[in-house]
Amino acid sequence: MMTNQVALLVFLLLPAALYAKVQTLVLDDVLSAAEKSFPALLATEQRRMVTEGDYISAQGAFDTVVKSQNRWSVIGLYENQNYDVSVEQPTPYWGTTFFGGWRRGTGDYPIYDGKNITATDGELRAGVNVPLWRNREIDRRRAGLKQAELAQLIAGHDVDQALLDIRRQAAYRYWDWVLAGQRLLIAEHLLKIAEERNSGILERVAAGDIPQFEALDNQRAIIERQERRVAAQRMLEQSAIQLSLYWRDEKGEPQMPTTEQLPKDFPKEPVVDADYHKAWVHAQTQRPELKRLDVQAKQTETELELQKNQQAPAVDLSVVGSVDNGKGKSGLNRDELYVGLNFDFPLQQRAAKGKAQAAAANLQRLKWETNLAENRIAADIKDALSRLAASRQRLSLIKEQQKTAEELENGERERFDLGASNILFVNMRELATGDAAIMAIEASSNLFKAHADYLAALGTHTVVK
Known part of the structure; x- marks a missing residue:
């Protein structure tokens, strides 16, 4: 009686945190952590600080000068x-x-x-x-100040570009991790099936209902599925390590997600407006590289204006x-x-004319680079929409294939119970169902990666809920 009371007292005194349910790690958590602490983004932020210093330096051209x-x-x-x-x-x-x-x-x-x-x-x-x-x-002082101010905008667009790239990469690593977790569940399920029926097979062999090699074949299947589980476990650990580069703690250090934090399944399919024209119009106002090239053109126009002015008499x-x-x-x-x-x-x-010629050439170069960037963005949007459509179709077909494989697996297992089949065929049907399930989760992962590509193509920060 005393032992039970002590156990109850210990239970009541244990911190409630020990009984708290481990919170599922969602994509928003990873993206938020990456935005705060990812080193590459922080480095880009420092480049923006450099341009702020350059702007202050350009203001120094208008400092009051005292001479003695x-x-x-x-x-x-x-x-x-x-x-x-x-x-x-x-x-x-x-x-x-x-x-x-x-x-x-x-x-x-x-x-x-x-x-x-x-x-x-x-x-x-x-x-x-x-x-x-x-x-x-215009003079060199005012031109330098304007160009330094524009350089700050360019640095801001560089930060936006780095942010888009990091969000896309973080999303890829997150969906790889979810995929690896689902793959491990499938491997463990297949192993559990083979292990659970092993005792029944041994009983049937002892009763002379089936030959000995059926038990041996099931042992082989168990070993094969154990190997699959080891490979799946390794894939999960590898993906968790890669994800930790983006999911960081309050100190900015990588933290490893645990198996308990894995979501049970992929979320609902993201809803995407497949209108290419709307997507293109949106991307034109959002993509950082277009904004950066536009500001760079304004910088060059300022230089060209200055050099044309310098050709006039003083x-x-x-x-x-x-x-x-x-x-x-x-x-x-x-x-x-x-x-x-x-x-x-x-x-x-010659000095002003040469610099004006160089500025005019740079301005034309930026126009061609802008044209190429627009072509690439259009291609990115088309490719992302195509990938989304193909991923949805592929996922739908694989689910039908998975459903058929499950029906065949159940039928083959019934035939085995009736003595009309053997472990070889049962194992093949089970593996076919498992492969179909893996194909389904891979298709789901590809669908969400395609969505990450679509968001990056649009230049938007909206995330899948």
Whole structure:
């Protein structure tokens, strides 16, 4: 009595988790884990971080620049001191640059350097430089910033592409694992049948109802089916190892799925709209490679626009004003205002023309690559729809074949019980049924893999529930 009470107490104190049902591993779980921790995807994410850094660097072209120049004449006919601090601020507005500064010159200067002399508190100056032709609509700073911004979009599309590829691969590995689990169940079922009838066969042999070699043949069948089970077990372990690369724990480490987590069967067939035109229109807006090529074309167009602009003459308007503070030696007011017009025009223009030609060629190359990508996407959609249709037809035919094989197996087993057949034929019928069952689960696996291909062809992340 005391023993029973102790056992009951231990049972009640055991953690409830030990009795919790092991949760079935579904495809969504694998995909979610892969999206969070798969190394290849994380590496692609880092490339996006690189482009963010490049964008910040491109913004640096508009950073405020402070310069300081100081000069002291310590030996010579004229001893003087010069201090000069300037600030320059480029802007994205028509290439305009603002600048200003302060300088102070003291000491003795020759007559021809008289402009270096300032009042006691130095000279304040401010000005602006405005491009009137070249660098007005676009310049290297603005082009670099725009291209860096577009590079961020390209990196985002690369992440989307990696995500699509990983989801597709993870789905393949998941359905391989489910297939291997179903294959093991079939192998164990066939072995169980042969083992369960062994005692009955031995009794019939002892009674002289059937010859001894029937028992020997059944032993051979048991050994053969044991070998099949070992092969199926190995296939399940291999597929679990491959699946663990995508199904990762909270730390991002691969985790092995257990046999208890296998689903009992394949889910219902996925519903797919077989309209090719709708699928093609959807893929045009979703496939990352098309988006990436489009953005790359915009980058190249920006470069082409820049190089065409660089072939124009550089005509810059500059306005500079300065004010002296304090008292000067001469006592004169030296406030000044300058208006300048600067001109720069390389005659051959080979640098800009060559770069423009290269940009135009790259733009045409991207158009051809886009055309090829569209052809491949169209082919992907057609192939995925064809594979889905063929997989469904094949699965339907195999199920009919499986049903017929089961009827023949049951009939052959009845004939054996009546003494009208032998173990050889019974074993052949059972194996035929088992092979038909394996073909059925392989067809189911191929159907869901075809669905994964279809989703990848569309460029969508929708998953099978």
